[in-house]
């Protein structure tokens with residue numbers, strides 16, 4: 185009888201261990217939930233461990249992070265959350281799952297427009313939403329701004345992904361901030377009217393469509409150029425387009441971030457802050473630039489070769505917190521103009 189009880193206790197314990205791989209917060213560890221692919225952040229974690237002796241346990245998830253943190257509640261082992269896009273960062277904050285870390289040293293390294301005013305999330309890298317233009321069919325200087333995308337001269341010549349994808353939502357949210365709801369809606373209607381096809385696929389699929397002659401302009405995140413140039417099948421797609429950083433004579437190019445947030449119940453808060461500091465340090469930022477092709481959020485960090493080949497550009501300094509506030513209106517606007525229809 186005793187033996188049977190012990191056996192079932194053991195299997196219950198095993199089940200818990202499997203479901204929650206790092207339930208106990210060890211003194212020299214930090215636990216991370218990540219929407220970022222392991223290969224993008226593992227090199228930084230390894231370097232951090234080498235320097236501090238603090239082990240980083242990371243769990244990669246494609247979705248469901250908010251639900252997981254909510255169901256774990258105060259017992260969550262997670263100290264830090266890593267994700268891309270202001271939408272996801274602000275969703276985690278708005279769900280009440282984060283805490284402020286703004287009094288700490290690294291927050292001074294990150295420009296104010298790329299962090300939550302109350303310190304609940306911080307950008308680590310930035311990504312420019314650029315225009316890719318056919319080398320064969322669009323002359324240099326023919327398109328200079330996001331506003332130009334609504335010009336009827338581009339009718340039937342533009343490809344984008346879904347108007348409700350977070351990358352497009354953030355761009356529309358920035359247009360709302362700059363032009364007001366009425367101006368932004370006129371713009372989005374104009375872009376929709378210029379689409380060559382129903383929105384579909386990811387950013388790279390739009391460049392492929394340019395290569396194949398289906399459209400002449402696409403809106404993409406800059407690092408997909410680097411990714412395409414590393415994939416033999418996709419090199420011709422990348423080489424069929426010129427890269428345009430929009431709005432250089434005005435407010436600058438729309439930027440988004442990948443970022444991090446300290447969880448509300450972080451059991452290893454001190455270690456988590458140390459990891460945040462490392463990732464925002466010169467060394468952490470330089471690793472992001474070289475490994476991921478994203479721009480450093482911290483000023484003064486050397487760029488990679490592709491970034492240097494494109495040269496300096498002006499960034500829109502609109503606070504991502506403002507973009508976050510306009511996201512719901514932007515999603516509604518995509519529906520109202522039938523962007524995806």
Ligand code: FE
Nearest residue numbers: 268351387405
């Ligand atoms: Fe992406």
